[in-house]
Amino acid sequence: MACYRFTHYLAPLAILFLLFSAVTPASGATSGQAEFEQGLAASRNGDHQQAIKAYLQAQRAGFDKPALQYNLGVSYFRLADYAKAAQQFEQLTGDPQWAALAHYNLGLVARRLDDPDRAADHFEQAYRRSDNARLRALAASALDRLPGTRADAGTTLSATVAVGYDSNVALAPDAETVNLTDNSDLFVEAGAVINHRLSADRNRARYLFGGLHLRQYLDVSEFDQQSLRLGFNQEQILQRWQLDLRAYLDSIHVDSDRFEQSLNFAAHARRPLGGGRDLRVHYQAGLIDGGSRYAYLDGWEQRLGIDSLLPTGAGWLRFGYQLELNDRDDLEQNGEFFSYSPTRHSLFARLTLPDAGHWRYTLRGEYRYSNYDDPYRISNGTIEEVSREDHRYLAGIRAQQRLADKTALFVDYRYIDNDSNITAYDYARHQVMGGIEARY
Structure with missing residues (x-):
């Protein structure tokens, strides 16, 4: 004693x-x-x-x-x-x-x-x-x-409720392109994530997890979204690397129709470098089934990325690169061909500023280049072949204020500008939302 x-x-x-x-x-x-x-x-x-x-x-x-x-x-x-x-x-x-x-x-x-x-x-x-x-x-x-703690299992829950405005729901150049009278709308969004720990071994922890996300538009209901994720992951420490291995099933519906269902594997590795710095690498592969309505999305998607955290005089800067590879069935009908198999290169930076009063601000920027190896065949009286290339720019800011021990208020704004050499894929989008996050 x-x-x-x-x-x-x-x-x-x-x-x-x-x-x-x-x-x-x-x-x-x-x-x-x-x-x-x-x-x-x-x-x-x-x-x-x-x-x-x-x-x-x-x-x-x-x-x-x-x-x-x-x-x-x-x-x-x-x-x-x-x-x-x-x-x-x-x-x-x-x-x-x-x-x-x-x-x-x-x-x-x-x-x-x-x-x-x-x-x-x-x-x-x-x-x-x-x-x-x-x-x-x-x-x-x-x-x-510690006496009397969860010896072998524990469950945590996080939830978000928000309202927002989307200036370009269909991601189209204008409302007429997608046969809408108005392509902007208000929305309500809700989400929840649950994690259930299966073991108490801190060097090799295993979890079951699930997530649910809903977005409901006020008028443009044909773009309502529902998504569900169920999976298993194992976290472990190997030398100085912190590993997170995951296998999970995603199911995404748009207006109650199945948009995508995918079986995914992901591996994340993080290495602390001291002084608040770290290095992270990740790989994700998904086998995708688009269902009867979106069969052209069937195929594979892979992502490989690397990023790092660097403390600076202005705040904490995370920056990195991601490569995305797609091999989908694509869409061919009436002599036309549309590719859904881009190769994408993304560069991003995210700066988190020191707390100002009770608020914390995060600035985000991203550039993504997409090219489609198989040229589009588009009918404009005659068949024209075009190799599609897109340049997408994203800028955003998020402000978060802690309300209580595990509750926070947030406001999020982002702007996206997609510049494509095929006019139908040009678009700009403003989205602003605010809500409450809670963890239990």
Whole structure:
């Protein structure tokens, strides 16, 4: 029992050591830095009331850095003000450099509040996200000591409800092209994802998962969408790589007609590189059945991509490349031929900005080039052959505000411009939506 009590308190003390060795202020005076250093000195002396006072003074002076939020959370924790401690740590979970440490401390908070299941969730996040062997060992030890947690299984659920506006529902040059009086419409969207854990082995976790997505337009109901996903995945750690292997079935319906049904395999690998950086590679292959109405979509689709996360002065930049290969049956009728087997090259960048107040903003840009090896045969009185090429540009911004521990409000806008050498495939689209996300 004495040994247990010692190890029970060892983890918080060890993490505090990590804290003070990791948050040395940067050289060069900045506004509020002197107050921040006073807070550090008070913390080292065990005077956390004074430390909090100094940290808040530093914050009011404009010193608003992750190190301050983290140290402020630790001082609140040491004074048993767990609600305020959790608030500080939660703000750091979106920062790749601090996320693992923040989740570990949120686990400590949950454990003090006698919520072992939530503590287990946070310790597991810390274990999986960290590239620091010491922190991973602390998280593993904390998991092993938790009483009464889900020994072999656990279920999580996330849900989204949103409303929005789509300026180009049919992705067409104009409404007349698709025989619509108005190609823009309002919509309601809802989705849910459920994960059920089958094993408690943190180095080789297995899950069953499912997802449901619905979009209902106000007027253009023939473009209503319903999709369902069911699958199995295994997560494991191999050396410094974090692997996620998945097999799943997708079923997509448009206006209650089956659009696509596919059997998919995907492999994702992530390697933390330290300092909040990482490298990710992924591969996905799908065998697609378009059903009787969309039989020309039957065939294979493969995607191979690589991307990386890089902390910058402006925020956290993720950028990458994806290759997409398609081998579909295509459509041939009345002497005409339409290819649905493009080869696509995509470049993308996504910049997540530091929190501004209670909001977090993400900027996104993407360029995609598509070419179709088999030329189209189009009848305009005579048969004309055209090799289709598309250039698609996407720009978007997403703003998210945390409302509670596991609930957030979001607003999302994106603009797409597709430039094709076949006029019928030219289009521009504006889409804006806002809603609430929740995790349970």
